[in-house]
Amino acid sequence: MKYNFDKITERRNSGSYKWDTPERDDLLPMWVADMDFPTAPAVIDALRKRVEHxxxxxxxxxxxxxxxxxxxxxxxxxxxxxxxxxxxxxxxxxxxxxxxxxxxxxxxxxxxxxxxxxxxxxxxxxxxxxxxxxxxxxxxxxxxxxxxxxxxxxxxxxxxxxxxxxxxxxxxxxxxxxxxxxxxxxxxxxxxxxxxxxxxxxxxxxxxxxxxxxxxxxxxxxxxxxxxxxxxxxxxxxxxxxxxxxxxxxxxxxxxxxxxxxxxxxxxxxxxxxxxxxxxxGSDWLGQLVDYLHGNYTTIRDFIAEEMPLLKIMPLEATYLAWIDIRATGMTSESFTDMLLRHTGLMVNPGTMYGSDGEGFVRLNFACPRSMVCDAMHRLKAALDMHFQA
The missing domain is CATH 3.40.640.10 (Type I PLP-dependent aspartate aminotransferase-like (Major domain))
Incomplete structure (x- = not known):
């Protein structure tokens, strides 16, 4: 792959709403719908040229x-x-x-x-x-x-x-x-x-x-x-x-x-x-980005299917936002997201943010390096194991 989407870019202390709003350093924020990748090199070059003016x-x-x-x-x-x-x-x-x-x-x-x-x-x-x-x-x-x-x-x-x-x-x-x-x-x-x-x-x-x-x-x-x-x-x-x-x-x-x-x-x-x-x-960069994002989605889909049968991920046709059905846990969207945050530092959106019809779901933003996606899945599993063993 020509572009390295696996590289982690440190976003803390950059004025990022997604990363700097939370007050805990151990958080993994997968809530706000922006990506943790630098934009296309052609865009960066154009902005650099404009700044130099x-x-x-x-x-x-x-x-x-x-x-x-x-x-x-x-x-x-x-x-x-x-x-x-x-x-x-x-x-x-x-x-x-x-x-x-x-x-x-x-x-x-x-x-x-x-x-x-x-x-x-x-x-x-x-x-x-x-x-x-x-x-x-x-x-x-x-x-x-x-x-x-x-x-x-x-x-x-x-x-x-x-x-x-x-x-x-x-x-x-x-x-x-x-x-x-x-x-x-x-x-x-x-x-x-x-x-x-x-x-x-x-x-x-x-x-x-x-x-x-x-x-x-x-x-x-x-x-x-x-x-x-x-x-x-x-x-x-x-x-x-x-x-x-x-x-x-x-x-x-x-x-x-x-x-x-x-x-x-x-x-x-x-x-x-x-x-x-x-x-x-930007077309070439975007094409590789979409392929990488789809790989992130399939990583989440397969992990949930193999390790967390209580959860069900919506088959995804677009966006970088996983919509996860948590109803089999018996928890509300708010209580589920609170539990994730409290026990593992994983930060996702409760489905009720998107109206009462979102109850029983959570939204997870996977537009990030795959290592962070894997980290999120292990945190999610750890939270479920901890909750149901308690």
């Missing part, structure tokens, strides 16, 4: 930025994006919040498919809206969309927006074209606007990869905004940059106004430089 004033986003994003999604995913559809902003969460502000009034409802990314809840509530959960159906080894429930929820006149997580966090699903089309049909029929968070789109393990919502037919594409960013795939979340892709010009004007009201209309020079470098020169 020495002047960091207000940023003009150049043509090269738009071309890099357009070419990346065209070449990798067959999604043809028009430059006029872009609104850049400081992150996917600010993007989602601004779109909700633009398209709703306080008291309106916003559909979410729970369990789902926890910031969806805050983005809805911060705009005075009401989360309208349409829980995913857990079949025992994957999540499916409850289309009957979606139809009923979307038909409520107070429901104005649906937040779609594509690929899904924390369930790890890559939605198929047929699933996306049924969602699109239901929402269009009920005048519900779709906001598709596609931040994990490059981290997929299925043969066909992810399907951009923007690849659906025009009538569905015009009823949606898609939020994308290189931040997850290239581990540059701290550089704070994302794009909202909105084909409908009238909706785009409303979102642009909300972006300005929320004062998230400016981006920094490092985010721009990193995006151009990642999308222009």
């Amino acid at each position: 020495g002047v960091f004033g207000y940023t003009h986003v150049p043509d090269e930025y738009y071309r890099s994003v357009i070419n990346w999604f065209s070449n990798r995913h067959g999604w043809e994006i028009d430059r006029s559809w872009f609104i850049y902003t400081s992150g996917v969460v600010p993007a989602i919040s601004a779109i909700i502000k633009a398209l709703t009034e306080p008291g309106d409802k916003v559909i979410i498919q729970t369990p789902v990314y926890n910031c969806f809840f805050s983005s809805i509530r911060n705009n005075g809206c009401i989360p309208a959960p349409n829980p995913l159906i857990y079949t025992g080894d994957r999540y499916e969309v409850d289309f009957d429930g979606l139809e009923a929820t979307a038909s409520d006149p107070k429901t104005k927006v649906m937040l779609l997580c594509n690929p899904h966090n924390p369930g790890g699903r890559v939605w198929t074209t047929s699933e996306l089309t049924r969602i699109a049909e239901i929402c269009l029929r009920n005048n519900v606007y779709i906001v598709s968070d596609e931040i994990h789109c490059e981290l997929t393990y299925t043969e066909g990869g992810y399907i951009p919502y923007g690849n659906l037919p025009e009538q569905f594409r015009n009823n949606a905004s898609v939020c994308v960013s290189p931040s997850k795939a290239f581990n540059i979340a701290g550089l704070q940059i994302a794009n909202i892709i909105t084909p409908d010009p009238a909706v785009r004007r409303r979102i642009d106004r909300a972006i300005n009201i929320n004062e998230v209309c400016d981006v920094n020079p490092f985010g721009v430089a990193a995006t151009i470098a990642a999308y222009t020169h």
